Amino acid sequence: MSGREAILVVDDQPDFTRGMARLLAAPFPGLDILQAVSGEAALALARKHPVRALVTDLRMPGMSGLDLLNKALLHDPTLSVVLLTGHGDIETAVAALKSGAYDFLTKPVETERLVAVLSKALERSRLLTENIRLRSLVTSAAEAPGLAGMLGESPAMRRVKETLSAVAASDYTVLIRGESGTGKELAARAVHDLSRRARGPYLSVNCPAIPDQLLESELFGHVRGAFTGAERDRKGLFLTAGGGTLVLDEIGDISHGIQTKLLRVLQEREIRPVGSSRSQAVDTRVVASTNRNLEAHIRDGAFREDLFYRLNVLTVHLPPLRERREDIPLLTRAFLSRSLAEMGLPQKEMSPEALAHLCARDWPGNVRELLNFVRRLAVFGQNPDIDLSLVLFVENRSQAATARDEDLSPYLVAKARVVDGFTKAYVEELLRRTGGNVSEAARISGLERVSLQKILRRLSIEAAGFR
Incomplete structure (x- = not known):
């Protein structure tokens, strides 16, 4: 057991699982590619290894892919499951999505499509894991005697x-x-x-x-x-x-x-x-x-x-908050949860793009300013999740309220400033999650490796610093 994150491929045909493992090894060099020829064997591997994505055939003797899906998610709700189906199983696959499957692909599987789906599935699993970690930190901080409210793990x-x-x-x-x-x-x-x-x-x-x-x-x-x-x-x-x-x-x-x-x-x-x-x-x-x-x-x-x-x-x-930016996701989640509870609204998640943008800001008013900003997000957020568009909307409202009597920057200059701030925070978060692996970061972001390297050079970001 290496302790590295893993993709688990499940099919009752050993030749198929071996072929899939070879196919996935190159685009995901930082992950272990595990193989199983039955649902029972797959569950045993999932209990021993940090599996982030599971690719399983729908029709298998004994435990079907749908049964495996349900049992695997009971064991680990953060797991992203991708089903492989024949053309005649589309209706069943759609039903599986309602049961918690992340996506399904029809056989024969196109390599490019498989890699794209798995990249997003892995990112989803990591985000779910991070959300659970943040929730745990918020709860433990609130319960810690004497240090309630002193949020931060930096x-x-x-x-x-x-x-x-x-x-x-x-x-x-x-x-x-x-x-x-x-x-x-x-x-x-x-x-x-x-x-x-x-x-x-x-x-x-x-x-x-x-x-x-x-x-x-x-x-x-x-x-x-x-x-x-x-x-x-x-x-x-x-x-x-x-x-x-x-x-x-x-x-x-x-x-x-x-x-x-x-x-x-x-x-x-x-x-x-x-x-x-x-x-x-x-x-x-x-x-x-x-x-x-x-x-x-x-x-x-x-x-x-x-x-x-x-x-x-x-x-x-x-x-100051600018010297502990890694605490911003934890603080944001705690403030959002508290604000929604105070307003009697259901809890919401925040998109990684929105968090990355918040992490890029300097917050001259520090934690108090962040708290007030998140309260505005809770007030204006009408969708189930808080995304980047809402963050920019609230940000622009705040800037407009304080800059009515000041000269505004030209549109293109202001836009470039916002885009650069978001890009820098997003790319740094990508590199943190991938341990500085530029190839994997490019796959997750959907950018060409060359394009990502150009961004790194333009923003003076060193991938080696994240390894």
Whole structure:
């Protein structure tokens, strides 16, 4: 057993299966071509090997091709089955399609037609397998204690999850850094949920959204009469979050006055409510987040260096989406499933062309922008599946909404930009799936090998980098 993906050829005539195996070996060099002379033997092979496509005769003694179809799909629903029939069996073959067969061909089989059908059958099987894998990842991420919502299996996201688990084990202050929309709020929640404080309060405050005079009272509390309107004592967030976690969101935008008071809290582990002469000890873990370049703010005098070092005890860096594009299919599927469920709509699949186009975009708004885009797809999608035409439609609507007052590129320039982005993402996905095998990638795409090589040269894509 090689472990490589395989095509399984089944016919009760050994000479026919051997001939088919020789015929398929050249166009599918990266696959094992397995042979069986009965349905029973075929099922045994399918249980031992990663069979992606099964080519079987319809009429066989013992187990028929139709029976084999039903049993094989019970074992592996992602399998693509191609039936070989005589001209008199067309009606039966059509019925088999309704039972789950991918396609059927009439004998004698034309080599070119067989190779084309099998190429598409293999791609279908791989897509079904990938969809199941993504669904499993979405489910496991949702169920993972402490890391719910931190979707991603890329090396960058695995490092983030490892870092979050490590920093959560201590009680030190954490600084979470990353561009807007990268998931800093989710990361802060994960630190709390994975820590020993998980049963304690979890409070978050968006610092720049509150005026300075109110933010001080919000954080540290106040006593009665401290200022106009202070009719009674009030506990601040530091005391309210005692035994738990307080998240200071966008810490880079607070004023110098608040910075000074916050520094004292972190140093002394005590707060003094506004208008009070007494300090109170606090047992609250601080998690701060920012999308600002704090080092540049320090050089400009806008942020205290000593406060930076108090906050920067443990740091979590969240990567932008453009640096973990391999997570986009998983994120897209999770967001689409969630959006459709929220709207009470049936679940849908997304075409590989649509996913490839999404993977090619830079997403300056990161995960939040992708989420909003997928929500629009769910709203405007009327067909059973989300295809490239819908993605381009929603994309154009979004661009039109933000560019009404801006100069538009000439039509041909804008079109070329979109086509090149799609082509690059599509070809890179082809090479990933085929392990850099240009011949197999050409067959799956329906392009001539020479044409595909021209595209690779034009877009500066090296096939060797995918092997």
